[in-house]
Amino acid sequence: MKEIKTLDSTVVYQNKWMTVREDKIERASGAEGIFGVVEKPDFVVILPIENGCVHLVQQYRYAVEQRLWELPQGAWEDNPNADPLELAAGELREETGLIASNMQYVGFQYLAYGYSTQGYHIYLASDFKHTATQLDAEEEGLVSKSFSLSEFEAMILSGEIKDATSVNAYGLAKLKGLI
Numbered sequence: 001m002k003e004i005k006t007l008d009s010t011v012v013y014q015n016k017w018m019t020v021r022e023d024k025i026e027r028a029s030g031a032e033g034i035f036g037v038v039e040k041p042d043f044v045v046i047l048p049i050e051n052g053c054v055h056l057v058q059q060y061r062y063a064v065e066q067r068l069w070e071l072p073q074g075a076w077e078d079n080p081n082a083d084p085l086e087l088a089a090g091e092l093r094e095e096t097g098l099i100a101s102n103m104q105y106v107g108f109q110y111l112a113y114g115y116s117t118q119g120y121h122i123y124l125a126s127d128f129k130h131t132a133t134q135l136d137a138e139e140e141g142l143v144s145k146s147f148s149l150s151e152f153e154a155m156i157l158s159g160e161i162k163d164a165t166s167v168n169a170y171g172l173a174k175l176k177g178l179i
Contacts, residue, residue: 003028016077040118041080044088045073045169047106048098048125049179054152057095059142069155070163071170072096072144073120084121092125094134096144101127106173111165122169124178149179
C-alpha cells in the first residue's frame with residue numbers, strides 16, 4: 001500500500017538534462033502537501049585504479065563556481081537507457097583516455113532520493129590501455145591526473161574532494177573489500 005497518493009503532477013521546468021515537477025499529494029492521514037521532484041537519467045561513476053593510484057578528473061562546476069577533483073562520471077542524455085557498463089566504459093575513455101580491460105560492478109546508489117529520481121552505477125576499472133581523451137563541449141577544460149590512494153584519501157579528509165558521489169563510490173568499494 002502506498003503511503004502517499006499523488007493527486008496531480010505538473011512539469012514546472014524541463015530541458016535536455018532534467019525535468020522538474022511539482023506533485024500535489026495526499027498523505028495516509030488525509031493531509032495534503034506538495035513535493036518537488038527532479039527527474040534525471042541515472043549515471044555512472046568509475047573508480048579507475050592502476051598500480052595503487054586512482055585517476056581523477058577536474059573540471060569547472062558552474063553551480064558551485066569551482067574547479068574540483070572527482071572520479072570520472074556521467075550520463076548520455078541522448079541515450080538515457082544505455083547499458084551502464086557501456087556507459088561507464090564510454091565515460092572513462094571520454095574523460096581520461098583510459099580503456100579498461102576489467103570493469104567490475106560495485107553497486108547502485110541514489111544521488112539524493114529526498115528530491116531526485118536519479119541514481120548511479122559504480123564500477124571499479126583496471127588493466128588499462130592509454131589513449132586520447134574525447135571530451136564533449138560541456139567538458140571544456142577538463143583535466144585528468146593520477147593520485148596515489150593515500151593522496152586521494154587525504155584529499156577527501158581535507159575537504160579538497162567535495163563530491164559526495166566520488167566519496168561514496170570509493171567508500172562502498174573499500175567496504176566491499178574491492179580496494
